[in-house]
Amino acid sequence: MKENKLQELSLTFSVEIIRLCKSIKGHISLVNQLEWSATSVGANIHEANYAHSRADFVAKLQIALKECFETEYWLKLFQKTEIGNAEIEEELQSICGSLRRMLIASINTAKR
DSSP: OHHHHHHHHHHHHHHHHHHHHHHOOSOHHHHHHHHHHHHHHHHHHHHHTTOSSHHHHHHHHHHHHHHHHHHHHHHHHHHHHTOSOHHHHHHHHHHHHHHHHHHHHHHHHHHO
């Protein structure tokens, strides 16, 4: 059940990131970095559900966690440089933090 919630939240997060990125004019390389890392979180979570072993499952979630940390960096950079909409970025930062915590909990559970 938790993985379903994780999948749903990561998909919603990806959609909102794409919407934010579509609204930003210029800074294409930075926008691409944010979009790639954020959508990779959900892609790796989705892929983890089709892992061929527990170790593969954990590895995919760890990649998603790494991408989550990278996404947090890009969102902070966007906020500090005032690229995009600060209110939306703050909300996305919060969702990203929730995803990070859920990933850590899922990884720890899967390792036990």
